[in-house]
Structure formats: structure tokens, C-alpha cells
Amino acid sequence: MAPVAPPAAETSSQGLADQLANPVANLISVPFQFNYDCCYGPADGDKLTVNIQPVIPISVGSDWNLITRTILPVVTQGETVRGVGGASGLGDTVQSFFLSPKNASNGFVWGVGPVILWPTGADAFSAKKFGAGPTAVMLKQGGGMTFGLLANHIWSFADAGNAHRPDVSATFIQPFVTKTLPDSTAFGLNVETSYDWKSESWVVPVNATVSHVFAFGKQPVSLGVGARYYAERPEGGPSWGARFVMTLLFPK
Template identity: 50%
Template sequence: MMKLNLPWWCVSLTLSPLTIYAAEDSAGLAKQLSNPVANLISVPFQLNVDDNVGPNKGTRTLLNVQPVVPLSLNNDTNIISRTILPFTTQSDVTGKGENQTGIGDIVQSFFYSPKAPTESGLIWGFGPVLLLPTGSESVLSGRKWGAGPTGVVLKQSGPWTFGTLANHIWDYAGQNDRKHVNATFIQPFLSYTTADAISYGLNTESTYDWTQSEWSVPINLTVSKVTKIGDQVVQFGGGLRYWAHTPDNVGPEDWGIRFNVTLLFPQ
């Protein structure tokens, strides 16, 4: 049975009753959110709750704040800044009766991306990814500086969006007594957006640790809806995640849940 011990900052995601967003471009905004390099400023708050973490079957609640900001280089290309800032609350993960709450390490990506798809309809972006050791507690941080390449390629056809985002990070500095970072992240994704701005999504967020020769493979199934609260356009969503594979006695097991709240700032 999954325990939902949500910390105080999860309460901030509870918002007042919604006013349905009936603008004609609501479905268009929903479809843009399926594109990691869309020309759209957004601030997603992604909440993950996982149980059975580690040998003591602990619980981890992870809130990822993930602002996406496109910066125009010229009439044809953008630089897309994507930041992942994690906030973690966990209990019984590092030891029975032990609890931690704090900030984790930031992952910062920059994608060079054309504003228009190719003639064949492909949308793509590539650039660097950086790992910043910003963790507030030792157990929430690798204490390593890292860098590597990142890229995304996708296609949008009618209501469908499908593609893959990937990166690889090597550490180049940090505490010598901490584990080396040599990890590949692969995220194939598929989504279907209706005329009512409802999006159904399926993805995996797989990581291969080359140092430990281990996979972590969560599979996420989500449903989300673009609407409006006052003058603020927002997308709400949620769903289930299943851990198809995790390292023994380290990762979560079985099922978890995910909630999403994304603030949109159409230009």
C-alpha cells in the first residue's frame, strides 16, 4: 500500500476552483506543451510520489520545478533553456527513522532549435546539458559538477506528438570521495491531444548508470487539461508511474503517482 506523506510545499499546488479556458488556441497550447522545444514560456511543477524506496521500503516525494524559456537568436532559430530544480522530502530511505528534506542538484539544458519544422515535419534541438551540485544535503546531492550533450527530435502529426529526448552527463569536478557521474538519460514520448485541450501522454524516463551498470526505468501514463484561472492559463494533470526496473535495494518499486501543474505564458 502506497503512503502519501506529502510535505508542506505540495499544499501550494492546491488551487481555487477553475474557470474553464475556452479560447480557440487552448488545444494548440496543449500541443505545444508536448514539444520540449516549443516557442512557449512555461513553468511546470511536477510532483512524484514513490513508495518502497531502498532496503527499508521508504517513501520519497519529489517536486521538480522545470521552467522553460525560449530565447530568440534570429527569425529562424531559438535557444531553449530548460531547468530542472528538484525539491525532495523522504523518509526511511537512507535508514530506518531517518528523514531528509531539501534541494537536489540542478540539471540545466540549452537547445539550439529552428523555429519551424523541417520539410518532412521534424522538430529538433541539440546543445549542452550541465549538472550543478546545488543539493542542500549530502544525501540529496552527488556533489559533482557535470556536463555533456543533449538532444531532442520529434514529429507532430494531427493530434499526435511522438519523439525522443536524450542526454549524457559526465562529471568533471567535485568531491573525490563521491561516486563518479557517467549516465545516459533517454525519454521516448508519445501524446495525443484532443480538440478540448486534453492530452494523453505515455513516456519512459530511463537512466543508465555506466559506473554501476544499472538501469532505472519508470513508465509514466498521464492525462492533462489546459484551462484558465482568472487571467492565468494553466495545465493540470496527473497519472500513474510504474517502475519497470530499478537497481536492487536502491530505487523505488512497483507503482507511484505523478501530478503536474504548468503555468503558461503565451507570447
């Protein structure tokens, strides 16, 4: 099976920006998402998380695509409790697989499949559990607008060497809206809601972003910046953050 190539008409800057707003588009992309969050714990520590997020669509027969979305975090955290010190290392990898029809009906796009939690993280940033569950996305595109919802739930099913760690049962829900202009500038708003069913705690950051597709030689690259406010957080959680995203695009 070979990666799916987007139609030639969709390789313009605006077409690429529209595809980036679609989590299951026929576009190979490699985002590097830099997230800075402030004011953890009594020491008001900060955290930098770099998410490496390759997205690879694969053709499955004549009617379906399989889109793989991987998130590998690289984390550097400052001192959150005085005298304890900071930490750095990999976080756990989350890998989603969406089976999605190739042809959208009236701009409506959907995809469903499994999501897998891989315990790749260092001790400070890992649940030390293997996990899995369902994931789904649905969205509507037209007139430069994208409205959608991405969701998943992960349950742990096996330990990774630390049986004393709590089990994982976590829900993620992300409503999003994006306005793309003809020059490829895109304005986005999303809410990355997480609920931990074990600790009964919410994390609800609201993100506002702006991005633009540039050409560096023959390489199209999307650059974006954003700000984040935590509408809900557990005790000791962050209160605000900022985001910078560089996305390498590989249309064919």
C-alpha cells in the first residue's frame, strides 16, 4: 500500500492550508509543535513540550484511506516544587489510526479507528502502561471554513514494569473551527479537553492560533503561533501557555 497523493488542485497554498485543518486529509505532513506552559505547582514552574506529530495517509483499496497520526512528546520541565529540581525526557507516544472514505459527501468528512498508548516516556512523564481504545473524527468543510470534533478514549491494559502506577482511563475531546483565507492564512480556535476518570480531574486549555503556508524553495512549510488559556485545570496545573508550530508538507 502506498501513501495517498492529494489531487493536484489541492497543492496550492490555500489548498494545503485547508488540508491542514482536516486531521484525516490526504496529505503527508510532519508537524513540530512547541508548547510552553507556565505556573505549575507552588514554585510556579514551567514546561516545554515538543510534540513530533507525523501524519501519513495510506490508500486502502479504491474507496478508503488509513490515516496514521502519531504524537511523540519531548518534555523539559522546570522545578514545580522548591528543592526538587526539574526533569526532561520523552513522554508516552499516542498513535491513532483513522479509516476514512476517500470521497467526502457535501464537504462532510469522518474517520474512525483505534488509538494506542505506548509507554515510551521517562519515569517523570510516563503512565508506564500500555493502553488502547477507540478514536473518531468528523468535520465539515466549505467556503474556507472547517468545523469539526476529534475524540478518543484510552484504557490501560498492561503494565510496563511499574505495577504500582495507577491504571489509565482518560477521555480526550477536541472541538475545533478554522477559517482559511485565500492567501493560506488560517485562524483557528480549539478546546483540547481531557478528563481523567481515575483522578476525576479536568484539563481544559482553549487555544487560539494563526498560521500561514510559506515556500522555502520547493518545500512548503506551515508556520503558526498561538496562545492558550486553561479554563479548567487540576490543583497545581498550568494557568496559561503559548504555542509555535512548524509543519513540513509533502504534497505529490
